[in-house]
Amino acid sequence: xxxxxxxxxxxxxxLRKKKEAIQEVQSQLGALRQEIGVRNRNTGxxxxxxxxxxxxxxxxxxxxxxxxxxxxxxxxxSSKLKGFEKWKSFEQAMGGEAATSGITDLLKALAxxxxxxxxxxxxxxxxFEISQLSDEMNAGQKYLDTFPAAPLxxxxxxxxxxxxxxxxxxxxxxxxxxxxxxxxxxxESFNMLDxxxxxxxxxxxxxxxxxxxxxxxxxxxxxxEVLKASVDPVVRSGLESKWKAEHRRWVxxxxxxxxxxxxxxxxxxxxxxxxxxxxxEPSKPPAExxxxxxxKPSEVSSPAKDQTPPVNPPPxxx
Amino acid sequence: MxxxxxxxxxxxxxxxxxxxxxxxxxxxxARMTPPQLDRLKSILDRARAIPWNAALKQTVEKIAxxxxxxxxxxx
Numbered sequence: 034x035x036x037x038x039x040x041x042x043x044x045x046x047x048l049r050k051k052k053e054a055i056q057e058v059q060s061q062l063g064a065l066r067q068e069i070g071v072r073n074r075n076t077g078x079x080x081x082x083x084x085x086x087x088x089x090x091x092x093x094x095x096x097x098x099x100x101x102x103x104x105x106x107x108x109x110x111s112s113k114l115k116g117f118e119k120w121k122s123f124e125q126a127m128g129g130e131a132a133t134s135g136i137t138d139l140l141k142a143l144a145x146x147x148x149x150x151x152x153x154x155x156x157x158x159x160x161f162e163i164s165q166l167s168d169e170m171n172a173g174q175k176y177l178d179t180f181p182a183a184p185l186x187x188x189x190x191x192x193x194x195x196x197x198x199x200x201x202x203x204x205x206x207x208x209x210x211x212x213x214x215x216x217x218x219x220x221e222s223f224n225m226l227d228x229x230x231x232x233x234x235x236x237x238x239x240x241x242x243x244x245x246x247x248x249x250x251x252x253x254x255x256x257x258e259v260l261k262a263s264v265d266p267v268v269r270s271g272l273e274s275k276w277k278a279e280h281r282r283w284v285x286x287x288x289x290x291x292x293x294x295x296x297x298x299x300x301x302x303x304x305x306x307x308x309x310x311x312x313x314e315p316s317k318p319p320a321e322x323x324x325x326x327x328x329k330p331s332e333v334s335s336p337a338k339d340q341t342p343p344v345n346p347p348p349x350x351x
Numbered sequence: 352m353x354x355x356x357x358x359x360x361x362x363x364x365x366x367x368x369x370x371x372x373x374x375x376x377x378x379x380x381a382r383m384t385p386p387q388l389d390r391l392k393s394i395l396d397r398a399r400a401i402p403w404n405a406a407l408k409q410t411v412e413k414i415a416x417x418x419x420x421x422x423x424x425x426x
Contacts, residue, residue, distance in 0.1 A: 155397065155398075155401055156367065156398065156401055159394050159397055160367060162394050163367070163368075166387060166390050167375075167379075169387075170379065170382075170383065170387060179371075179375075180369065180372050180375070
């Protein structure tokens with residue numbers, strides 16, 4: 034009997050048990066997904082934004098990871114058996130069934146979270162606040178120059194990295210694949226630009242890092258107005274698409290790099306919305322540009338030409 | 352009077368900060384005024400209350416527990 038077949042038969046009882054466990058997880062994930070879908074339809078969220086249902090993307094990522102692990106388990110050729118060994122390492126490292134319930138609990142917590150938008154805006158606002166505290170303590174030295182805005186996913190990755198360092202290499206590799214995919218999903222949702230609050234504060238932070246366009250050069254009441262103002266929805270929509278495409282490209286590049294260079298960390302920072310924002314495509318048709326003479330579009334549309342991000346005028350006071 | 356030890360612990364555990372930032376704030380505590388310390392505590396308190404952070408912290412702790420168990424079993 035071929036060795037691989039013998040191994041597969043040896044694993045059968047265990048495989049059955051795992052299959053049931055994975056099916057249970059998939060069933061729970063399916064139920065959660067349906068629940069989120071219904072909730073989003075009820076709130077009209079998916080009508081406005083068919084793509085960025087962020088809990089869904091998290092669930093998809095995890096379900097894919099679990100399915101791949103299961104398929105690797107089922108397959109039983111030598112390379113897939115290696116995958117199964119990794120899955121076993123993963124389960125052991127995560128504490129077996131506790132891992133499944135732990136991640137399911139996490140997903141439920143995310144699904145039940147009152148408002149992702151508020152959380153992300155709060156996180157960004159607090160980072161902005163802590164930078165202001167530091168700047169007040171160190172006149173002339175800008176906090177954000179030293180510590181640029183780090184998305185939640187990157188901060189969590191830092192913690193996970195420390196923990197992974199304690200594990201055997203095989204377990205590390207598999208855990209990375211699952212956890213970092215998961216964190217990438219969180220990162221994507223964290224940066225998701227359908228949340229005007231998040232966008233607003235990210236832009237405020239990016240601006241604060243910048244040069245003459247810095248928000249800090251504004252008077253407090255002006256800064257407040259800028260923070261309150263929404264970004265032009267047309268501009269925002271275009272930026273969202275571009276940024277998401279750039280971010281996906283970065284995730285793919287990181288995966289390729291990490292699979293080609295085991296043990297090495299991909300050091301290229303993820304693209305920020307501001308990277309995309311700084312290079313806007315001309316939005317005006319040529320005829321309209323001609324009317325504006327030699328002025329650049331930003332000069333036409335913005336009275337303060339060094340204030341790069343075009344924001345809507347402040348809403349009229351009630 | 353705010354206890355420095357508790358603020359140090361909050362800095363070390365906060366998911367609002369990167370490792371480099373933790374080092375920065377820990378080093379800077381000694382020269383901060385009481386109102387500044389209060390502000391820092393307030394910021395870290397509010398960050399800790401964000402459900403995203405709480406959920407992530409729980410997951411990271413679970414992984415850490417698994418890692419310790421795996422390392423112990425491997426010996």
